[in-house]
Each structure stands twice: as structure tokens, then as C-alpha cells.
Amino acid sequence: MSAPAPFDAIILGAGGAGLMCAAVAAQRGRKVLVIDHAPDPGRKILISGGGRCNFTNLGAAPDRYLSANPHFARSALARYTAQDFLELVGKHRIAWHEKTLGQLFCDGSAQQIVRMLLDEAAAATIRCDTPVRDVSHNGTRFRVVAGDREVEAPSLVIATGGPSIPKLGATGFAYELAKRFGLRLVEPRPALVPLTLGGEEALFRELSGVATPVEARCGGAAFREAALFTHKGMSGPAILQVSSYWRHGQAVAIDFLPQAASGWLRETKRQRPRARLPAVLGEQLPGRLADTLAERLGIASELGNAPDKALEAAERRLSDWRFEPNGTEGFAKAEVTVGGISTADLSQQTMEARKVPGLFVIGEAVDVTGWLGGYNFQWAWASGVAAGQAL
Template sequence: MSAPAPYDAIILGAGGAGLMCAAVASQRGRRVLVLDHAPEPGRKILISGGGRCNFTNVGAAPDRYLSANPHFARSALARYTPRDFLDLVEKHHIAWHEKTLGQLFCDGSARQIVAMLLAECAGATVRCDCPIRAVEHDGTRFRISAGEREVEAPALVIATGGPSIPKLGATGFAYDLAKRFGLKLVEPRPALVPLTLGGDEALFRSLSGVATPVEARAGGAAFREAALFTHKGMSGPAILQVSSYWRHGEAVAIDFLPDTRPGWLRDAKRQRPRARLPAILAESLPARLADALAERIALPAELGNSSDKVLDAAERRLADWTFRPSGTEGFAKAEVTVGGISTAELSQKTMEARKVPGLYAIGEAVDVTGWLGGYNFQWAWASGVAAGQAL
């Protein structure tokens, strides 16, 4: 076994947060070692955005993140903004474009972002395919047994993420390590994840593959994007967004026609009294969905045969159609994790553990979770920079 190497900091995890932290710290002259059990760095970066990496969002702000302490992310996000990361992207001549809702993507490949981060980490040592066997702390230094190596440093950064997407090697290692050092956790649960339906909602399984713009609401949050029916339940951006706010046993409400004004069905009756509800709905919704909704509402054959009161009730149901999901598709399909290492344990300026000097936690391992659309990468960059500047 080799003798301990002289490092100032050891970072566990070669994802976005860990690499950014290593880049900043090494450029400040710190001797940094990054360890990861995966065969290559940045595996979540590589699959994100359909392989083009939705690397940030121009709208990133603290109110678009979930945390037991909603103010915790404010400091890091203010000190490292989407513009700061975009400057880095442009410095490396990576072409990019903006999609809807402020989402920024590479024109080419997500591999460009990983290559950029590794180039910025040129002064650090990055070792992959290096599983952690043991972590010890004598009060002043951290000793890590990884593969056949044993290394030590006065600072240790937990950047191993959460358990979402286990097929990429994601685990709850960060939580086990935090608990070992006496840090509290906020219960981790899948986020940005498809919801499953059962029982009374089984009819909608026949709509697998149908998508439509909606407003979805759960847990006090509302998102206007597309919803997609699947063979297991519901997905699509609107559903993924509200899944982060949804709790088991609660309902999810859908407005299938968010752009209509009150009284639109009364107007339709007056203009076309012989029209049927499926045909009216099919003017704004996919035909299969229109038929399924009309079947459940069960109006008399023609609009002219329904009273205004009945039509108003149908309108209200279409605007507030509630589903009670049976669950989610779990960490296997979750893009990120809500919960994690409690922010009450960390300095919001440096990300250092208050109880354990020299121990830091960043990225998805921490109880800070962004919306869909580049927000979680921005938290990875910002928290990584915060810790990198403190090491």
C-alpha cells in the first residue's frame, strides 16, 4: 500500500459539484484529489438533456429550489450565477442555445461540459474506478482507503450525490457518511419522477403515449407544461415538476384547459347546441384524451341538452381534475433527490459542516433540490464554487 499523499483536500465524487469544487480549489493552489467509484467522471452530466446537457437555467433563483430551509441556497446562488457558468462555457468555445423557460443546452454534446470541467481541474488529480473502502477521521485529518490506496487530507468534501438513477452507480453513500459524522438528514425521496396511478385511475392507462399542455398542481406548487400519460401513470415536465412537491396520499390536480375563460362551455352550447362534448374537447386536446374525459363527465349527448349549471360543473372538473397517485416510479426513474444532508448542519457561505471542521457537503447530497430545467446543475456549480473557495 502506498504512503499517504500530501493533499490539502479530498473530494468524494467526480460529478458536476465535485469537479467544479476541484477546479476552483486547485486554481487557488490547493492540492486536490477527486475520487469516484464510477468508471468515468460526470456520468449524470453525460446523459442529461438527451445527451446535450441542460447545464443551467437563466431563471435560477432561491425560490425555485426545495429545502427545509428555503433561504440556505441564496448565498451560493448569488455568488455564482448562470451568467458566470455561461462565461466559462463560452471561454471554452462551447456552442449553446436557449430552449423554452430559460433552459440552456449545448449545441453539440454533453461530453463538452465534462471535458471543460476536467480542463479546469488540470491542477487536481481525478481518479475514477476507485471505490471507497473506509473513511476515518482523527479530529484533524481525514484518511480515505480507496481501491488499493490510502490517502489523507485535512479537508473532505462529500459530493457523491443522492440515490437517484442507480443504474449509473448512484447510492446513498453520502447519507451513510453524514450520519457517521453525526450530521442530520432530511428524509430523502425521489424527485422529478413519474407518478403511478392505480384503482379508479386505471382507465387513463389506455392513454399511454398521449401528451398535452396542462397546469398541474400539488403541494402548493403549480406548473404549466406538458403532461404525458404512460402505461404506469403520468409523466412529462408538468408532472415531474409537481412530483417534487407531492407527498404520498395527497392528490394532484390537473387543469386540462388552462387557457380557457369561465363560461366557455355555455358559449359553446349557445353557438353549437347540437355539438357533443368529445368533439368540443378534441378541438383543444388529443382525441383519445378528449374521449376519455368526456366519458367520465358523462354529459347528455348534445350540449343543448345540458343546463348551464351542469356545464359549469363540467368546466370546473376539467379545470381541477384530481388524481390520487399510488406512488412514484422511485429512485430508478427520478432525476434527482429531495432531502439529504440537512442544511442546518452546514454553513451557507462555505458548505462546511458546523460540527466537523474540514468536512464539506455540496451538490445533490445536500437538502437543496431545484426545478426541472437546469436548476440542479446550477446548484452543483454554485455549491461547488462555495466550497472550493473555502478549502
């Protein structure tokens, strides 16, 4: 085994947060080593946004993030904004476009973002395909045994992410390190993940492949985006969003017609008394979904023959249809992780552990989780910059 090499900082994880941290620290003259067990850097970046990387969101703000401390992300997000990252993208002449809800994507490939980060971190040493075998601390320096090498530095950055998408090599390694250094954990659970349905609600599996715009609500949060019925339950952007707030035993409420005005069904009855509910719903919803909902509502006759009270009840149900998921599709299908290393043990200015000087935690490993749509990448950039400036 080779002798320990002198570095100012060792960063574990060559994802978005780790690479950004390395770039900022190296450009400040720090000697930085990045270690990752994956064969290539930025693997999660490469698959994001359908291969075009939804690299930030113009609406990034602390209230779009989940954390046991909802104020923790405020400092880093304020000091490195979506506009700051856009300026970096512009510097590297990467063409981009805005989709819905402030989501920004590369016109070309997510590979451009990885290349940009590697170019920015050119002064750092990056070693991929190098599994970490041991990490220790003697009170002043951190020692890392990785591959066949042993390295030391006064600072160590945990940027190994959470356990979401294990097929990319994601693990709970950050949590093992946290326990080793006495940092607390907020229970990690899958987020931005499809929900599964069982029992009576499993009948909606017949609608597998059907998607429609809805408003989904859970845990005090509401999102107007598309929902998708699957052979296991429900997915689509609206469902992925509320999944981050969902806990076992909670119901998810769906408004299938969020644009409809109150009393619309009674008004339809007055204007078109011979119309039937499946046909009326089918004017605004996919046919298979309209038929299934009408059947569940039990209004088979012409609207003119249905009492106003029955129509009012149907309207209420359509605007507040309750599903009780029996679970999620787990970390295998989760885009990110809710929970992680407790922010109570970290400085919100620098991301440094309060009780372990020189130890930093950034990115998804921290108990900060953004909404769907580029928010989690913005947290990776912002937390990486915060730590990189403090190394």
C-alpha cells in the same frame, strides 16, 4: 498499501459539483484529489438533456429550490450565477441555445461540459474506478482508503450525490458518511419522477402515450407544461415538477385547459348548440383524451340539451381534475433526490459542516433540490464554487 499522500483536500465524487469544486480549489493552488467509484467522470452530465446537457437555467433563484431551509441556497446562488457559468461556457467556446422557460443546452454534446470541467480541473488529481473502502477522521485530518491506496488531507468534500438513477452507480453513500460524522438527514425521497396510478384511475392507462399541455398543481406549487399518460400513471415535465412536492395521500390537480376563459363551455353551447362534448374537447386536446374525459363527465348529448349547471360542473372538473397517485416510479426513474444532508448542519457561505471543521457537503447530497430544467446543475456549480473557494 502505499503510504499516505499529502493533499490539501479530498473530494469524493467526480460529478458536476465535485469537478467544479476541484477546479476552483486547484486553481487557488490547493493540492486536490478527486475520487469516484464510477469508471468515468460526469456520468450524470452525459445523459442529461437528451445527451446535450441542460447545464443551467436563466431563471435560477432560491424560490426555484426545495429545502427544509428555503433560504439556504441563496448565498451560493447569488455568488455564482447562471451568467457566471455561461461565461465559463463561452471561454471554452461551447455553442449553446435556449429552449423553453430559460433552459440552456449545448448545441453539440454534453461531453463538451465534462471536458470543460476536466480542463478547468487539470491541476487536480482525478481517480475514477476507485471505490472508497473506508473514511475516518482523527480530529485534524481525514483518512480515506480507496482502491489499494490510503490518502489523507485536512479537508474532505462529500460530493457523491443522492440515490437517484442507480444504473449510473448512484448510491446513498453520502448519507452513510453523514451519519458517521454526526450530520442530520432530511428524509430522502425520489423527485422529478413519474407518478403511478392505481384502482379506478388506472383506467387512464388506456391513454398511454398521449401528451398534452396542462397546469399541474400539488403542495402549493403549479406548473404549466406538458403531461404524459403512461402505462403506469403520469409523467411529462408538469408531472415531474409537481412530483417533487407530492407526498403519499395527496392529490394532484390537473387543469386540462389552462388557457380557457371562465364560462367557455356555456358560451360554446350558445354558439354551437348541436356540438357534442367529445368533439369540442377534441379541438383543444388529443382525440383519445377528449373522448375519455367526455365519457367521465357523462355529457353524451348535444350541448344545447345539457343544463348550464351540468356544463359549469364539467368546466370546474376539467380545470381541477384530481388524481390520487399511489406512489412514484422510485429512485430508478427519479432525476434527482429531495431531502438529504440537513442544511442546518452546514454553513450556507462555505458548505462546511458546523461541528466538523474541514468537512464540506455539496451538490445533490445536500437538502437542496431544484426544479426541472437546469436548476440542479446550477446548484451543483454554485455549491461547488462555494466550497472550492473555502478549501
